[in-house]
Amino acid sequence: MRLRWLAVAAAPTLLLAGCGSSSGGAAKSDGRVPVVASTNVYGDIVRQIGGSHVDVTSILSDPNVDPHGYESSVKNAAAVSDAKLVVENGVGYDDFMSKLTGMADAHGQTVITVATVLGVKGADANPHLWYDVPRMPKVAQAIAAALAKLDPTHAAAYTKNATAFTQALRPVEKVLHTIKGRYDGAKIAYTERVAGYLLTDAGLRLGIPASFPQAVEEGDDPSPADTVAFDQALQHHTVRALVYNSQVTDKQTDQLKKQAMDAGVPLVPVTETMPPRSASYQAWQLGQAKNLLAALEKTS
Numbered sequence: 001m002r003l004r005w006l007a008v009a010a011a012p013t014l015l016l017a018g019c020g021s022s023s024g025g026a027a028k029s030d031g032r033v034p035v036v037a038s039t040n041v042y043g044d045i046v047r048q049i050g051g052s053h054v055d056v057t058s059i060l061s062d063p064n065v066d067p068h069g070y071e072s073s074v075k076n077a078a079a080v081s082d083a084k085l086v087v088e089n090g091v092g093y094d095d096f097m098s099k100l101t102g103m104a105d106a107h108g109q110t111v112i113t114v115a116t117v118l119g120v121k122g123a124d125a126n127p128h129l130w131y132d133v134p135r136m137p138k139v140a141q142a143i144a145a146a147l148a149k150l151d152p153t154h155a156a157a158y159t160k161n162a163t164a165f166t167q168a169l170r171p172v173e174k175v176l177h178t179i180k181g182r183y184d185g186a187k188i189a190y191t192e193r194v195a196g197y198l199l200t201d202a203g204l205r206l207g208i209p210a211s212f213p214q215a216v217e218e219g220d221d222p223s224p225a226d227t228v229a230f231d232q233a234l235q236h237h238t239v240r241a242l243v244y245n246s247q248v249t250d251k252q253t254d255q256l257k258k259q260a261m262d263a264g265v266p267l268v269p270v271t272e273t274m275p276p277r278s279a280s281y282q283a284w285q286l287g288q289a290k291n292l293l294a295a296l297e298k299t300s
Helices: 040-053 074-082 096-102 114-118 131-148 152-167 169-182 196-201 213-216 222-235 250-263 281-298
Strands: 033-039 054-060 087-088 112-114 187-190 242-246 266-268
Touching: 033 040, 040 054, 040 087, 040 131, 040 152, 040 281, 054 152, 087 096, 087 131, 112 131, 112 152, 131 152, 131 169, 131 187, 131 196, 169 196, 169 281, 187 196, 187 222, 196 242, 196 281, 213 222, 213 266, 222 242, 222 250, 242 250, 250 266, 266 281
Parallel strands: 033 054, 033 087, 087 112, 187 242, 242 266
Antiparallel strands: none
16 A cells, blocks of 8 residues: 555554543453454454354544554554454554564454465565455454453354354355356456455456555656556547545546546545544445445446
8 A cells, every 4th residue: 555645644543542431441341352453354254254242442443544664552552552452464464563562461362364364475465454355264264263262251253243243245256156157257447456465356457557556655657658548448448437436535546546447447435544434344344345346337
């Protein structure tokens, strides 16, 4: 993800937004397990699995904040220190969490790194792991197991909720299956790899140089040759849709969007994190998958 978000937080202490409750807290007097998630995506998944037995704090909930440039606050450090369970993404996406857990008193604390759970590693790995919808049940199972170990009394509830979470992903997987069945191998373009896993799961291929979005994520300007290739893919309609991150903006992305519209290439907006009004992780991903299918149908 490129360091060019719409706004940069001037006061990090305001970013500590709860998914469930906003308080981290040590061992809760009401018996709830205090959990801290690096983003509201994982915070929502923990909330679904933990239900009323967890108190979840999501550090990054503001769509205008770039995790690569995020600076932790004393309040965040305290929340992580008090947490019994910490859920982070890994592969360089939320490095601030490593600093926070390193400062925390880790006695009795469990840290789940999603990249480790999914076996994703490497300097060039796409860090947007939550977009790999078919693999999220594995993450849910890891969270349920960790909660059950921390709170054995409600182990059965955590297992049941993880199963319900997985079942609620089926509508998303059904849409992805439909796209793959109709458009397997179709080429698309994207300005960033945000939804890369989702697009691969749908059987779609990248129709522009992979080095273009890679440069964008690293905060570099794409090469002139890659930019020309991207422009031509839109002008000659060799890609069936342009997927872009609607939470960020810059002149180059705006220009590509205009070129796509002029060429009749459908636009598919996606978001880095869950929008504030999303009912759940599943509802958010289902809406985006449906938008992708609708865009592809326009060029059938």
